[in-house]
Amino acid sequence: MDDLKSYGKLIIQYWRPILVLVILGGVVGFLYASLQTTKFVASATLFVGKIPEASTDSYYTFEGFYSQQAAADYTDVVIGLLKSKELAVEAAMDAKLDTSGESIESFVEAKKTAPQVINLKVALENREDAKKLLLALTKLVDKRSKDLAKQGTKNLFVESASNQTSVYAVNPPTILYTLGSSVIGGFIGILAAAFINYIKTPRG
DSSP states (O other), X not given: OHHXXXXXXXXXXXXXXXXXXXXXXHHHHHHHHHHSOOEEEEEEEEEEEEOOOXXXXXXOOSHHHHHHHHHHXXXXXXXXXXXXXXXXXXXXXXXXOOOTTSOGGGGEEEEEEETTEEEEEEEEXXXXXXXXXXXXXXXXXXXXXXXXXXXXXXXXXXXXXXSSOEEEEEOOOXXXXXXXXXXXXXXXXXXXXXXXXXXXXXXX
16 A cells, blocks of 8 residues: 555656656557558358268268268368468469568468368458458368378368458557557656656665
């Protein structure tokens, strides 16, 4: 309680410089947010599946029973492919995007939302470029999956769960940056006031 009272006295005593730092912090945060560019995020839900081998009159196969589990296990492989630099660069080239000097894979986000479902997002500064890269990635990962299937598990596929590609704008959080910087400015002001008060306090 005594500490709170002492800090309260400091704030009252040095409220002008503290207020100046709060305002300056807010201005810095606002300017920083203003310099940030709007990102366009293209999003799609991908489904990883495996076509089971059909049973015949002469024999019965358990392939249908295990196909779902095989596809679920393969989903992690697909996520690894989507996050790889090689696939991202190849997809960017297919989409005719300039990738010079950029880590294109850093704009790609892939998360498993269910055993056979992947949420794929691409964030770029251009709406059409984000959409093109997303579609190129989806097409390329399906092709790679089929190529890998020829060497091992057959009939694996990756497809979009919808024919529509969602693209939305993500604006910089101006209010959050401004408020956060104001709080930091006020905190610095209080620390500076405490330090000045400590120096001025007579000792001995």
